[in-house]
Amino acid sequence: MEPMTEIISGSRHSHALTHQVIGNIRGCFVVPGYQRGYRWDHNDVSRLLDDIKESKGHDCSLQPIVVKLSKQGSDENANEWELIDGQQRLTTLYLILQYMKTHANCGIGAPYQLRYDTRPGTEEYLKTLDNSSHTANADYYHIYRAHQCIADWFQKLGDKYAQNSAANTIHGYLFNSVRVIWYDAADTDGIALFTRLNVGRIPLTDSELIKAALLSAVRNNDPDGARAYEIAAQWDSIERDLHGIGLWAFISGLSNSDGNERYPTRISLLLDTLADEIEAPQGKRPRYYTFDILRGTLQQHPLAFWKTVVALHAQLLGWAEEPLLFNKIGFLVSTGDPFTAIVHAARGKQKSQFELFLLDRIRERINVKYSDLEELHYEDKKRGYHKLLHLLLLVNVETKSRSNEHFPFFHHVGKKWSLEHIHAQNADNLNKAEQWNTWLKTHTIALDAIADAANALAIDELKRETSAAISEIEVGAGRFSGEQFNDLSARVLKVLNRDDAPDHSIRNLALLSSADNSRLSNSVFEVKRRMILELDRRGDYVPVCTRNVFLKYYAEADAQQPHFWSEADKSSYLNELRSRLHPYLIGVAPDENPTK
Numbered sequence: 001m002e003p004m005t006e007i008i009s010g011s012r013h014s015h016a017l018t019h020q021v022i023g024n025i026r027g028c029f030v031v032p033g034y035q036r037g038y039r040w041d042h043n044d045v046s047r048l049l050d051d052i053k054e055s056k057g058h059d060c061s062l063q064p065i066v067v068k069l070s071k072q073g074s075d076e077n078a079n080e081w082e083l084i085d086g087q088q089r090l091t092t093l094y095l096i097l098q099y100m101k102t103h104a105n106c107g108i109g110a111p112y113q114l115r116y117d118t119r120p121g122t123e124e125y126l127k128t129l130d131n132s133s134h135t136a137n138a139d140y141y142h143i144y145r146a147h148q149c150i151a152d153w154f155q156k157l158g159d160k161y162a163q164n165s166a167a168n169t170i171h172g173y174l175f176n177s178v179r180v181i182w183y184d185a186a187d188t189d190g191i192a193l194f195t196r197l198n199v200g201r202i203p204l205t206d207s208e209l210i211k212a213a214l215l216s217a218v219r220n221n222d223p224d225g226a227r228a229y230e231i232a233a234q235w236d237s238i239e240r241d242l243h244g245i246g247l248w249a250f251i252s253g254l255s256n257s258d259g260n261e262r263y264p265t266r267i268s269l270l271l272d273t274l275a276d277e278i279e280a281p282q283g284k285r286p287r288y289y290t291f292d293i294l295r296g297t298l299q300q301h302p303l304a305f306w307k308t309v310v311a312l313h314a315q316l317l318g319w320a321e322e323p324l325l326f327n328k329i330g331f332l333v334s335t336g337d338p339f340t341a342i343v344h345a346a347r348g349k350q351k352s353q354f355e356l357f358l359l360d361r362i363r364e365r366i367n368v369k370y371s372d373l374e375e376l377h378y379e380d381k382k383r384g385y386h387k388l389l390h391l392l393l394l395v396n397v398e399t400k401s402r403s404n405e406h407f408p409f410f411h412h413v414g415k416k417w418s419l420e421h422i423h424a425q426n427a428d429n430l431n432k433a434e435q436w437n438t439w440l441k442t443h444t445i446a447l448d449a450i451a452d453a454a455n456a457l458a459i460d461e462l463k464r465e466t467s468a469a470i471s472e473i474e475v476g477a478g479r480f481s482g483e484q485f486n487d488l489s490a491r492v493l494k495v496l497n498r499d500d501a502p503d504h505s506i507r508n509l510a511l512l513s514s515a516d517n518s519r520l521s522n523s524v525f526e527v528k529r530r531m532i533l534e535l536d537r538r539g540d541y542v543p544v545c546t547r548n549v550f551l552k553y554y555a556e557a558d559a560q561q562p563h564f565w566s567e568a569d570k571s572s573y574l575n576e577l578r579s580r581l582h583p584y585l586i587g588v589a590p591d592e593n594p595t596k
Contacts, residue, residue, distance in 0.1 A: 017181070017182070017183055017184075017209070017212055017213050017216060018181075018182045018184075019061065019179045019180070019181060019182065019292075019295075020065070020179055020180050020182040021174075021175065021176065021177070021178065021179045022093055022097075022174040022175065022178050022179065022180065023111060023174055023175030023176070024111075024175075025090075025111060025112045025180075026076040026077050026079065026111055026112055027073070027076060027077060027078070027079035027080060027081055027112055027113075028078075028079070028080045028081070028112070028113040028114075028115055029067070029080075029081050029083040029090060029112060029113070029114050029115070030070065030080060030081065030082055030083060030115045030116075030117060031083050031087050031114065031115070031116045031117060031119075032082055032083070032084075032117050033117040033118040035083075035087055037116075037119060037122070037138055037139035037142070038087065038088060038091050038122075038139055038142050038143050038146070039088065039138075039142055040088045040091075040092055040142065040146055041142075041145070042145070042149045044088070044092070045092055045146050045149040045150060045153070046149060046153055048062075048089070048092055048093075048096075049096065049150070049153050049170075051287075052096075052170055052173055052174065052178050053166070053169075053170060053173075055173055055177060055178055055286075057172070057173055057176070057177050058177060059177050059179070059292060060173075060177060060178045060179070060286060060287075061179055061180070061181055061286075061287060061288040061289075061291070061292050062089060062178065062179070062180045062181075062287070063086070063089060063180070063181070063287070064085070064086065064180065064181040064182070064183050064209075065083075065085070065086035065089065065090060065180045065181070065182055065183065066083075066084040066085035066086060066183040066185055067081040067082065067083055067084060067086075067182070067183065067184060067185065068081065068082040068084060068184070068185050068186060069081055069082075069184065069186065070082045083114075084185060085183075086180070089180070090112075090114065091114060091126070091143070091146075092146060093110070093174070094110040094112070094114060094126065095126070095143070095146055095147050095150055096150055096170075096174075097109050097110040097111075097171075097174065098110055098126075098127075099147065099150045099151065099154070100167040100170070100171055103151070103154070103163075103167075104154075104163060104164045104167035104168070105164070106164070106167045106168055106171045107171050107175075114126060116139075119137075119139055121140075122139050122140070122143070125139070125140050125143060126143060129143070129144060129147050131144070154166060154167065181209060181288060181291070205264055205265050205268055206268055206271060206272075206288055206289070206290040206291045207265040207267050207268040207271055207290075208265065209288065209291045210271055210290070210291055210294060210295070210298060211232075211235060213291075213295060213298055213299060214231065214298050214302055214305065214306065215228045215231065215232060217298060217299045217302040218231060218302045218303065218306075221302075227303075231306055234306075234310065235267065238267055238270070238309070238310075238313050239265065239266055239267050241313070241317070242266030242267060242269070242270075243256075243266055245410040246320075246406070246408070246409070246410050247316075247317075247320055248266060248410075249330070249334075249409040249410040249412070249413045250320060250326060250329065250330045250333065250409050251269060251316055251333065251339045252266075252269055252333065252339065252413075253333040253334045253336075253339075253409075253413055254413055254414065255410070255413050255414025255415075256410075256414075257414065258413075258414055267309075268290070269339065269340075270309060270312050270313060270316075271290050271294065271309070272285075272290050272340060273312060273339065273340040273343050273344075274294060274308060274309065274312065275289065275290040275293040275294050276340045276344070277340075277343075277344055277347075278293050278294075278297075279293055312343065315343070315346075316343075323400070323401060323404050323405055323406050323407075324355075324401050324404075325355070325358070326406050326407070327397045327398075327400060327401045327406065327407045328355075328358040328359070328362060328397075328401075329342055329358065330397070330407060330409045331362060331393065331394060331397045331407075332358070332361060332362060332365060333409075334393070334409055334412060334413060335365055335390055335393070336365075337361070337365070342358075345357055345361075359583060359584070362394070362584050363583075363584045363585075363586065365390065366387065366390050366391055366394060366581075366584055366585075367387070367586070368387055368391065368581075368584075368585055368586065369585065369586045369587045370578075370582070370585040370586065370587040371587055373391075373506060373574075373577070373578065373581070373585065374505050374506065374507065374574065375505070376388050376391075376505065376506055377504050377505065378419055378421070378504035378505070378509060379504055385419065388419055388506055388509060389417060389418075389419060389511070391506065391577075391581060392419070392506070392509065392510065392511040392543075392545070393412070393417070393511060394580075394581065394584065395545050395576075395577055395580045395581060396511060396543045396544055396545045396546075398580040398581070399544050399545055399548075399580060400544065402580070408541070411541040412543075415513050415514075415515075416513065416514040416515075417511060417512070417513055417514065418512060418513070418514045418517045419509045419510075419511070419512075419517075420509065420510050420511070420512040420516075420517050420528075420546070421503075421504075421508055421509060422508050422509065422510055422525060422528070422549055422550075422565050422573075423503075423508060423525040423528075423565035503570070506574070506577060507570040507571070507573050507574040507577070508565070508570060510543070510545065510546040510549050510550075511543045511545070511546055512542075512543070512546055513541075516535060516540070516542075525550075525565035528550060529550040529551075532546065532547060532550040533550070533551075549573060552569065554569070554572045554573045554575075554576045555568070555569050555572050556568070556572060
């Protein structure tokens with residue numbers, strides 16, 4: 001378990017983890033000698049003020065404050081706390097409250113005090129903020145700079161009236177809705193806890209806070225801790241499942257590396273889903289939103305709450321086991337639908353109803369009429385290009401579904417994908433000698449293959465054309481000007497092409513990663529076919545339909561021309577696309593297949 005979870009779940013206090021509105025924080029907070037001094041900079045201070053302002057009076061949780069009661073006073077104002085973690089934040093809030101008191105006649109200042117074990121002068125300097133002594137030591141300097149930043153932030157809001165109005169508003173937020181997550185780390189070694197919390201300075205996540213609160217609530221009614229240990233083990237098991245690359249890509253649309261950055265604990269996605277069913281955030285998800293939403297439920301009914309988490313995990317595993325559901329859900333997630341929205345849509349639906357929802361949702365997502373399929377255009381970047389990307393991904397997904405296989409979304413997510421012309425019509429955008437020589441070398445290989453085929457089939461005219469082109473390349477190798485290359489490449493393409501008309505429609509497009517696409521662009525079919533086969537042989541991921549295209553899988557058996565991409569090949573490929581896509585295209589009934 002994470003260090004903080006260990007501390008809180010083991011605490012004997014039922015209120016070890018709570019919320020504290022800033023205005024309700026009382027007592028004296030002692031910054032122990034094992035901590036460094038105040039070091040927040042302009043960005044840190046401004047960001048805190050921005051967060052407070054943007055909360056607009058709604059409940060807003062700041063990062064946790066970790067404390068340990070060191071001296072019980074006669075009342076809460078006389079309590080002394082060891083401030084284990086949160087010095088920077090409490091000091092900045094203190095400065096904000098003092099600034100608003102002094103410069104906007106707002107309130108009575110901070111309701112708490114700060115004291116520094118090894119830097120006693122700092123306590124007094126916080127009250128005076130004397131400019132003449134702000135360079136006396138590093139603490140004074142940074143505290144003074146933070147105060148100046150607060151002043152600048154308010155002054156940018158306008159005249160004195162606007163500043164005072166803003167100060168009154170923010171003061172109200174601090175005393176009514178802006179709060180910290182409060183950890184009372186009783187019976188804990190403060191130095192050891194501080195050290196663990198500050199290794200790497202990674203902020204606590206919603207899931208870590210929820211785990212701590214859940215285990216603490218369970219232990220309040222389970223003195224021997226058996227149920228809490230069982231839940232902790234289940235929690236870790238779920239987390240391990242969600243680290244599986246196939247399952248994670250399916251529910252998140254993220255690669256493992258992207259997932260580690262956005263979801264350092266993967267169970268957070270499940271917890272976000274449960275929180276959003278109660279109340280979805282408006283706009284950007286606030287910090288600790290999920291913890292704030294779920295905390296009340298899990299503390300009042302911890303076992304019932306945990307059952308909902310386990311049930312959601314079981315539900316997604318059930319979906320993952322069925323290729324047809326897995327593939328449809330994975331397609332929607334990978335093209336932008338949040339997994340949480342799909343879970344919510346499934347609530348209360350029978351399996352057949354949920355499957356119908358998925359079909360309808362995919363149809364909405366691609367939003368293409370059957371009659372418009374061939375009209376979508378590669379060069380229409382605003383509309384056609386992205387629709388074509390989605391369509392070709394869906395064709396690959398449906399191809400796997402047809403054979404009752406899982407689509408490998410873990411290969412697809414985390415990569416940039418692009419549309420590859422199956423057969424290019426020109427080499428106009430090559431402008432360097434190195435590019436010309438590479439292009440001619442690869443196309444010479446294609447010419448050799450076609451010459452061999454022409455010889456075997458006794459096609460004399462084709463054999464003469466290929467031999468002449470090869471000879472011209474060999475004679476001028478390495479000595480071409482741009483004009484000479486363009487002239488020669490046009491003649492080579494004439495030999496290798498059987499269709500000179502540019503074609504940017506779906507029947508001449510396949511899905512390929514952008515990295516592989518850059519290697520294959522401006523090449524004719526035979527060159528690309530050989531490169532695709534080489535990628536496949538060495539184990540690189542090539543989408544199944546892209547591989548099928550270059551293996552002539554969709555061509556009629558008696559019309560095989562392995563080295564060319566003909567008009568007949570395009571028609572056969574288009575029929576395959578229509579067959580795979582027909583349930584999702586507008587203007588054709590799902591149970592009708594016009595290609596049959």
